[in-house]
Amino acid sequence: MTSTEIDLRSYHVPFSDAHDFAQMVLPLRGKLTLDINGQGAVLHPLRAAFIAPGLVHTQFSDQSNASLILDFDLDAVAPETAGLLAQRPFTPVNPAAAKLIDFMGLLQAQGAASAGVLAHWTPLLLESLTSQPVRPASRLQAALSRFEAQPGHPWNTARMAEVACLSVSRLHRVFREELDTTPQAWLGAMRLRYVCRLLAGSSLPIAQLATQAGYADQSALTHAMRRALETTPLAYRQQNQTKIR
CATH class of the missing domain: 2.60.120.10 (Jelly Rolls)
Structure with a gap:
């Protein structure tokens, strides 16, 4: 090669x-x-x-x-x-x-x-x-997999800490140490990545996709995408659809 x-x-x-x-x-x-x-x-x-x-x-x-x-x-x-x-x-x-x-x-x-x-x-x-330095396996690994598998679940910091078997204060510290972010910021970014991949790779109605990803409704998703990506779900789909397989 x-x-x-x-x-x-x-x-x-x-x-x-x-x-x-x-x-x-x-x-x-x-x-x-x-x-x-x-x-x-x-x-x-x-x-x-x-x-x-x-x-x-x-x-x-x-x-x-x-x-x-x-x-x-x-x-x-x-x-x-x-x-x-x-x-x-x-x-x-x-x-x-x-x-x-x-x-x-x-x-x-x-x-x-x-x-x-x-x-x-x-x-x-x-x-x-x-x-990055070699370090022990993340204490968040299993919990992050659970969150990613259920993006539509109504996660809050207390429930995330429970799943990670940590106190809320310790959860914040571990997120900062390992991922350089907060639990809620990570959750928001994960949900947006999930939405973007489905917008590009599926024909699911945007309203259905929004609730599936944990947003209250299509309007909440649109607000989140405008704030983070300066675009709307429909515009993103039109620009990015069809090559994910």
Whole structure:
């Protein structure tokens, strides 16, 4: 392989592969089980994976999922970065990396992920993923998966703390330490990501989508999107629909 390539894929039945280039699996939504040379983990939007050249890997999922798949030449990566990737094939996604992944996901859905964009984006992503210190598994991991699986649930801070088995004050501290945000800000961003993906990838009525994502009604969703993205649900759908599969 001589160039960097990116694709948007979903996996269901077990599929095994091996190739002579490096690969990053960057989940956008849902969960995906990935086994790399006998070492397995569940991937989700807060955990990505690095697959070194030549390693046999198998992936499967029993739920709706979508991931960006980045294929690249490992020889073109700085040796220090390559070494850090190999040390931690299953790597947590920090807030900076998450924004980069979401950005590229939107560009890929629009067919705008050009070679030039990839050439600038890939080093930023790899640097972001390898610059974070290795630390114990997040205490929020199971709770975040629960929140993402039920975006329409009427979550409040007290209920989120209960699910995470933390006090409300400790929940705020852990969110700040691990994600550099607050529980409610994270929840709002997660719901907007959920809405944007369904607006682009489904024909669900906007009113139904709004309540499904936890908003009181379509008007509340429109207000949230105007505030955060300076657009409306209808305008976003018209601009972004149809390439997520």
